[in-house]
Amino acid sequence: xxxxxxxxxxxxxxxxxxxxxxxxxxxxxxxxxxxxxxxxxxxxxxxxxxxxxxxxxxxxxxxxxxxxxxxxxxxxxxxxxxxxxxxxxxxxxxxxxxxxxxxxxxxxxxxxxxxxxxxxxxxxxxxxxxxxxxxxxxxxxxxxxxxxxxxxxxxxxxxxxxxxxxxxxxxxxxxxxxxxxxxxxxxxxxxxxxxxxxxxxxxxxxxxxxxxxxxxxxxxxxxxxxxxxxxxxxxxxxxxxxxxxxxxxxxxxxxxxxxxxxxxxxxxxxxxxxxxxxxxxxxxxxxxxxxxxxxxxxxxxxxxxxxxxxxxxxxxxxxxxxxxxxxxxxx
Amino acid sequence: xxxxxxxxxxxxxxxxxxxxxxxxxxxxxxxxxxxxxxxxxxxxxxxxxxxxxxxxxxxxxxxxxxxxxxxxxxxxxxxxxxxxxxxxxxxxxxxxxxxxxxxxxxxxxxxxxxxxxxxxxxxxxxxxxxxxxxxxxxxxxxxxxxxxxxxxxxxxxxxxxxxxxxxxxxxxxxxxxxxxxxxxxxxxxxxxxxxxxxxxxxxxxxxxxxxxxxxxxxxxxxxxxxxxxxxxxxxxxxxxxxxxxxxxxxxx
Numbered sequence: 001x002x003x004x005x006x007x008x009x010x011x012x013x014x015x016x017x018x019x020x021x022x023x024x025x026x027x028x029x030x031x032x033x034x035x036x037x038x039x040x041x042x043x044x045x046x047x048x049x050x051x052x053x054x055x056x057x058x059x060x061x062x063x064x065x066x067x068x069x070x071x072x073x074x075x076x077x078x079x080x081x082x083x084x085x086x087x088x089x090x091x092x093x094x095x096x097x098x099x100x101x102x103x104x105x106x107x108x109x110x111x112x113x114x115x116x117x118x119x120x121x122x123x124x125x126x127x128x129x130x131x132x133x134x135x136x137x138x139x140x141x142x143x144x145x146x147x148x149x150x151x152x153x154x155x156x157x158x159x160x161x162x163x164x165x166x167x168x169x170x171x172x173x174x175x176x177x178x179x180x181x182x183x184x185x186x187x188x189x190x191x192x193x194x195x196x197x198x199x200x201x202x203x204x205x206x207x208x209x210x211x212x213x214x215x216x217x218x219x220x221x222x223x224x225x226x227x228x229x230x231x232x233x234x235x236x237x238x239x240x241x242x243x244x245x246x247x248x249x250x251x252x253x254x255x256x257x258x259x260x261x262x263x264x265x266x267x268x269x270x271x272x273x274x275x276x277x278x279x280x281x282x283x284x285x286x287x288x289x290x291x292x293x294x295x296x297x298x299x300x301x302x303x304x305x306x307x308x309x310x311x312x313x314x315x316x317x318x319x320x321x322x323x324x325x326x327x328x329x330x331x
Numbered sequence: 332x333x334x335x336x337x338x339x340x341x342x343x344x345x346x347x348x349x350x351x352x353x354x355x356x357x358x359x360x361x362x363x364x365x366x367x368x369x370x371x372x373x374x375x376x377x378x379x380x381x382x383x384x385x386x387x388x389x390x391x392x393x394x395x396x397x398x399x400x401x402x403x404x405x406x407x408x409x410x411x412x413x414x415x416x417x418x419x420x421x422x423x424x425x426x427x428x429x430x431x432x433x434x435x436x437x438x439x440x441x442x443x444x445x446x447x448x449x450x451x452x453x454x455x456x457x458x459x460x461x462x463x464x465x466x467x468x469x470x471x472x473x474x475x476x477x478x479x480x481x482x483x484x485x486x487x488x489x490x491x492x493x494x495x496x497x498x499x500x501x502x503x504x505x506x507x508x509x510x511x512x513x514x515x516x517x518x519x520x521x522x523x524x525x526x527x528x529x530x531x532x533x534x535x536x537x538x539x540x541x542x543x544x545x546x547x548x549x550x551x552x553x554x555x556x557x558x559x560x561x562x563x564x565x566x567x568x569x570x571x572x573x574x575x576x577x578x579x580x581x582x583x
Contacts, residue, residue, distance in 0.1 A: 008461070008470060008473065008474070010429055010433075010457050010458060010460065010461035010473070011451065011454060011457055011458075013427070013429055013473070013474050014429065014430065014433060014450060014451060014457050015451045018450065018451065191449075192446050194449055194450055194451075195445060195446045195447065195448055195449060195450060196434075196437045196442045196443045196444075196445050196446075196448060196450050196453055196456075197443065197444055197445055197446035198446070198450065199430065199433065199434045199437065199443065199450055200434060200437070200438070200443040200444070202423070202425075202426060202430075202434075203423055203426070203431070203434050206422075206423035206424055206425055206426055207421055207422065207423050207424075209421055210417075210421040210422065210423065210492070211406075212385075212404070212405040212406040212409070213383070213405065213406075213409060213414070213415055213417075213421065213492075213493070214406075214409065214434065214435045214438045214439075214492060214495070214496065215406050215409035215410045215438045215439060215496055216406055216438050216443060217404075217406050217444075218406070220444070221444065224444070224446075
């Protein structure tokens with residue numbers, strides 16, 4: 001792949017990895033298929049789209065800025081509860097603006113906690129993120145006048161989408177809604193990664209130590225991306241509330257933080273698509289395996305996780321990527 | 332302190348009871364080609380870390396272009412023209428050299444925090460990165476992941492990343508460390524060919540290279556400046572010979 005010094009076009013070399021590929025177009029079109037092929041699984045498909053958005057959020061900080069989190073559900077939960085409280089208390093029933101407001105609420109928490117996050121790394125970072133997550137979960141439990149506590153909140157009915165599409169029993173509207181939001185937010189993330197800021201995030205991931213020596217204010221960069229990721233997680237949480245018309249403590253639980261990390265690692269970090277692929281794999285597998293034998297689902301999941309981490313560094317998407325490059329080289 | 336591109340004034344730093352920098356003072360004039368030498372553990376890298384702000388001194392001050400920068404964070408010092416390379420490569424393994432240097436140029440231009448603009452629209456930065464890579468003879472390798480580059484090329488990329496900051500002062504921490512002798516001379520040719528207005532301070536163990544490329548030498552031992560002078564003066568200095576070379580005469 002070495003270039004002839006006479007003919008290199010740096011502009012093209014920079015643009016090349018950023019352009020859309022046919023595989024991506026096919027991938028997104030494939031995500032529409034459940035509507036026709038598996039109409040009884042549309043609610044699962046919506047769950048997948050929401051988890052994918054949440055995993056995308058985690059990928060922004062873990063895969064791009066190198067910030068590992070065990071408490072990312074804090075932002076998901078704030079988004080989910082904000083969306084519920086907006087409807088039940090503030091009687092704000094318009095869904096799209098509800099998503100944005102919920103995302104912003106999570107972003108505020110993200111921005112506030114980002115000051116803690118940038119001060120620590122490694123084990124301390126895990127503990128701080130875990131701590132914030134546990135704190136939020138307990139707060140949601142205690143503030144039952146606002147959150148419904150253990151009972152959660154129900155009958156959260158928003159207006160029909162665009163004033164036309166009501167959330168139907170079959171989950172059709174919810175499916176297209178969740179998928180559309182995922183796609184739009186994916187476009188936003190993709191665009192972010194293609195900016196100079198995105199390149200600096202990749203720099204942070206690749207070598208945090210070098211960045212200050214290039215003149216980069218790394219803590220500021222980390223705070224910005226952490227806040228953006230919190231917004232993404234909040235929107236995902238709000239989507240869950242709006243499409244299921246309810247919210248429970250599970251939205252802010254440690255298990256959710258752990259599962260999303262597993263999904264992202266399975267799919268592969270730092271590629272935007274890893275979270276989506278991981279969410280599909282994880283939730284479809286859980287659905288199928290839990291049907292067969294509920295107790296053993298975690299057994300298989302654990303095995304799969306170990307295998308992927310050991311034999312597929314870069315996760316599934318990373319391995320597919322490597323495979324294609326290997327093919328391309330042999331040609 | 333005026334006139335010097337970089338000046339250290341009484342820099343001291345201890346780790347516990349170990350004094351790693353002890354009242355270090357020196358001046359690096361504009362366009363200098365100085366070598367910093369000293370036995371292992373003399374505190375050479377520590378001194379660079381103190382100058383660049385990665386470590387904070389217990390006492391003493393650092394001046395850049397006459398202005399005090401002692402309290403500034405490392406990235407702010409880079410913005411003011413103080414760049415460095417690392418003894419152990421600090422590169423971006425998965426980025427291509429072109430991407431890495433484009434990033435460095437974007438940082439200098441103040442574009443790298445911008446998330447509204449597209450990277451491809453930063454044409455000036457990309458073109459400048461390509462020129463810089465060409466100047467360091469890295470064009471051929473500019474589109475491969477950095478991790479795949481030969482070690483000597485990676486050492487050149489270290490320098491390219493520092494130069495992208497358009498520094499007034501460049502601190503090179505053993506630029507030729509681990510590079511085969513034949514290639515290290517070539518690497519120093521590149522260093523010698525740097526723009527004349529950049530003040531360069533380099534750490535190097537190979538005395539042939541030091542005497543060939545340095546106009547002045549600062550000798551550090553046990554955290555103190557033992558001697559400073561022209562290569563000829565240093566070669567004759569009995570104290571230097573005693574501490575640094577175990578008494579034997581420096582052969583050039």
